[in-house]
């Protein structure tokens with residue numbers, strides 16, 4: 272009977288496993304390590320970016336919604352001006368359109384000095400010109416003359432950095448200087464205040480280069496090969512007979528992209544009537560209409 276408890280005992284000398292109390296120092300050390308680990312994890316934001324909170328999931332999405340400042344804001348503003356004013360002709364991809372406008376991507380005109388570049392949207396450009404090794408012989412009206420210095424700086428900064436172009440940014444001060452150099456003899460605000468609407472309208476006609484296509488004082492005569500209107504850009508002297516004020520303003524805003532051809536099978540006439548809508552503001556438009564109506568020779572009003 273009393274042998275029983277010894278039945279399973281290993282022979283003397285074999286090591287035995289028995290439970291022993293965990294030493295206090297080990298418990299303390301473990302807790303200390305867990306605590307330090309938690310502090311470290313917390314300090315370093317675990318697997319999360321400490322700038323990012325719900326509902327945003329990553330730093331990139333967050334950056335997308337941040338208010339843009341400096342260069343990024345300028346480029347975003349420039350892209351929207353480009354899309355509404357320049358892209359119609361030069362294309363959203365900056366590659367231009369055959370027979371309509373040369374490319375801005377890889378164009379030496381775009382990355383040259385700011386004053387020469389600014390001259391194009393402010394004063395317009397008449398061919399023949401070379402762009403990236405190809406000749407173009409069209410004409411661009413001063414499509415940027417109605418933009419503020421800030422918008423013009425933004426759009427030029429945008430085209431100088433888009434599509435692989437590598438030009439320096441353009442500042443508002445650069446634009447102010449370029450505009451002053453170009454429109455040296457355009458009337459001051461004080462002069463404009465003293466003028467009649469028709470006189471102000473004449474200044475608008477010059478500012479936007481309408482004369483480049485319609486001739487000095489709107490008398491016409493600029494050749495437009497294969498245009499139905501006697502292969503010329505039409506004279507504006509008699510618009511008072513064909514339009515009332517609202518119709519005239521609506522037409523100038525809309526423009527006319529497709530010019531009727533003299534010979535239907537011949538080439539597209541190179542000059543078309545640009546769309547002036549976002550470019551010329553409402554006050555300028557009504558002055559412009561007053562000017563165009565004033566062109567009709569006085570005596571002829573009695574002919575009816």
Ligand code: HEC
Nearest residue numbers: 357360372373374378380396397398407408409410411415
């Ligand atoms: C109605 C069409 C039209 C619009 C709108 C237009 N352009 Fe042009 N642009 C042209 C044409 C046509 C030429 C080529 C003129 C020539 O042959 O001399 C040109 C030439 C240029 C050139 C020099 C040549 C080149 O390709 O680099 C620049 C720079 C330019 N445009 C910038 C602009 C900017 C900036 C805007 C917007 C503010 C703008 N253009 C809006 C038609 C347009």
Ligand code: HEC
Nearest residue numbers: 412479480481484504505510523527530531542543544545
């Ligand atoms: C790039 C050349 C060009 C420029 C710049 C231009 N026009 Fe025109 N415009 C034309 C052509 C071409 C026509 C003829 C449209 C047609 O045959 O349908 C036209 C037609 C017109 C007509 C209608 C004439 C009629 O008898 O029905 C008016 C008005 C007019 N333009 C006003 C202006 C004003 C104002 C400006 C300046 C803000 C201007 N245009 C700038 C090319 C131009």
